[in-house]
Amino acid sequence: MWIHRASALLRGIRCPRRFVAPRMLLRAGSDPSSSSTSYCDSGSGFSWNKHRLDLMLGFIISGQTVIILGSNQNSVFAEDASVAEEATENDQGQVYVTGLRKIEDGSVISNVHTSKWRIFTDNGRNLFLKGKLDEAEKLFQAALDEATKGFGAKDPHVASSCNNLAELYRVKKAYEKAEPLYLKAINILEDTFGADDVRVGAALHNLGQFYLALRKLEQARKCYERALKIKGRVLGYGHTEYADTMYHLGRVLHLQGKEKEAEALIRESIRILEEAGLGESATCIRRMRYLTQILLSSNRLAEAENFQRKILHILELSKGWDSIDNVIAAENLALTLQSLGNLIEAKELLERCLAARQKIFPQNHVQVAANMLHLARLAMLNSNNLRKVKVSEASGELDNAKLLLNTSVRIVKDILGSSGMNHNSFKSTNSEGEKDRHAALIIQLQSLDSLGLLDVQRRELVETRETFEYPFEVEEALRDCISIFKEPCTRSLVLDAPNVKKEYLSCLKHLRNLATTTMEESQISIVLQELIHEAQRIEAELSPRRH
Known part of the structure; x- marks a missing residue:
């Protein structure tokens, strides 16, 4: 049911479209702070508002465009992709x-x-x-x-x-x-x-x-x-x-x-x-x-699904499953199926895509990281479906999502590091290498964003139990997000690429919002409070000034 509620709401709050992003809806990690509804009820430590969690997870459904562009071989974050x-x-x-x-x-x-x-x-x-x-x-x-x-x-x-x-x-x-x-x-x-x-x-x-x-x-x-x-x-x-x-x-x-x-x-x-x-x-x-x-x-997801199946069928017959064109077509279909609530088939397709990518590319390639992020988001959605009926299975889905997200972050950190691009056995032009770095940073940001949301899911899941034994992933994710702006090599990517800057601000605001609205004041440590203040300072520095 939450999928349909989120989809209905998203129809009314779709962002203005830009060229070559006609699929661009509100992306995962959009700042929900404009709403007056709290994530937690005052007076209880981990009493979450279920509908707001559903909505946050709903953003995962509509936030695939950036990563699709980021994982495609031929087009990455094409602000001017028509050209x-x-x-x-x-x-x-x-x-x-x-x-x-x-x-x-x-x-x-x-x-x-x-x-x-x-x-x-x-x-x-x-x-x-x-x-x-x-x-x-x-x-x-x-x-x-x-x-x-x-x-x-x-x-x-x-x-x-x-x-x-x-x-x-x-x-x-x-x-x-x-x-x-x-x-x-x-x-x-x-x-x-x-x-x-x-x-x-x-x-x-x-x-x-x-x-x-x-x-x-x-x-x-x-x-x-x-x-x-x-x-x-x-x-x-x-x-x-x-x-x-x-x-x-x-x-x-x-x-x-x-x-x-x-x-x-x-x-x-x-x-x-x-x-x-x-x-x-x-x-x-x-x-x-x-x-x-x-x-x-x-x-019009059902109509889109029909065309995507047709494209996938043509490519599978002409190029074989392990071609990158076929993998991208399968991934696009999987994301549409995910939006339609068909998580089982979506998962099967994404797992096949990951296996194919790991054959085509090195293990630390940016497309492998993007594929893992997709699978992690899907596992989080599946966990949300299971939380009221099969708590242990829901917890297992979150464990799997966390492993995928951590691996995705490790891969893109390697790519963004000083020697990261040397690990890629495929030679590319400087322009393509720069696109890979942009893609890697956006994948890292969305992975951190998802880790913060996973923390919220985890704590809601264990609300039915007597103890909570998990660390606050939101704090660690916010720390990593802030460190991106402090590192010279990644800071320059944030400042020089408008699409990366927009993604960074969205991730920072969302993580800060999660940290401040999903915990009681007594649970916000001094360190976390300092991180929240630092995030606000960076937001003020990066946000466009209004005259």
Whole structure:
């Protein structure tokens, strides 16, 4: 019952959504101090308010987004993940780089210039798709120069080269260089072929991607809508390129808050791919994942579950259980099942995910730590279900959760330490290494947060017994949380990354709140009182000043 109560309440207090976090609800560890309801009844040592404990545990259900992002291989805490998605969607780049090159067919002016232009373009395109952007830039620039000299400034070859170079600058986030090239390409194509030509539609789609990356949503919408009309009229309303623009228009509308229109477009784009025999392609899976996020954000969990099962089935058949893509899909399904109250199947999936990750990654990898945190939270939820009927089993679930949380904290501390990253046998770029450190710190914070909540559960569980023999985990968790801000290496991560700073403040406030509202004054030691005061001082330092 408490799951349904928490879910009902969360529907009314969902946080404002940010892009690429349409699933973002109130996260575990949110500061409950704004409520006037106490965690304990005055006059009794460990008499907890059951509904408030249920609500705190309910936050676990809705607090998975950060850790999902933190545990995924390809995207970690993506404040600007739409840009990352566009940059890595190579199939989209292939369609439009290749598509615009075809405009030169049948309009050959000089075999010499055509040959040089084609060599520069083909080699640049291959390097671009391999991620060798600096080398590709030189070749694309050479192709543009060759096209201008050989065919003239208003020739379609120039438009193709402008588009290719603009796409490269978009991926490199050199936006000031990209926009003039996009516009020049469109102008040339319109002058040469007319405003309703399919090549103009392709160029408009690319310009829409550019505006989407910059969050210029209204400009992106206009580009996509015009491109959609052109492609539908020329290519047909069942063409995959028509579906591609439809999907991207749906994303823009979703960001603009037009969720019904967005969902309809994305669903239709998926249907077109499926009818074209591409229902199991990577592109279709990406679209189903995005649709799933929309469904989760509107609390339509059963519909989301159906799509997640479909994604998992496709990936399991195509890649096998021990692939990281399949593991992430299984984890996403498990978290949705957890929200629906299906803890048994959720646990089975998370345990399989952990076993697979321990095969794929070193034992001290950040994804292993995140998986353990998920399992620990689920064990805490299961303990809460068992507390009135099977106290010993409920206690065993808490013991298991504590072991998982402690192991998770140990792993991420190792990663955050001076030699931690050397333990990772997978080489990564500096950027990826920094993302791993951000992920590790957020996992540590949420693990500490969960340890504090576990302390509350433990004391409520033993309230039915005559003695309480467990130490106060809240005090130790608060101490560790404060020490994160005092250590130079982790303090810099808190101060430099807005998402980590937000997570840190939430954890600190929640632990302080647990320490002050779940104990009688006589039980708050001098040391704990000092920790509470120190936490308040750090909160004041980090909280944004209001004028």
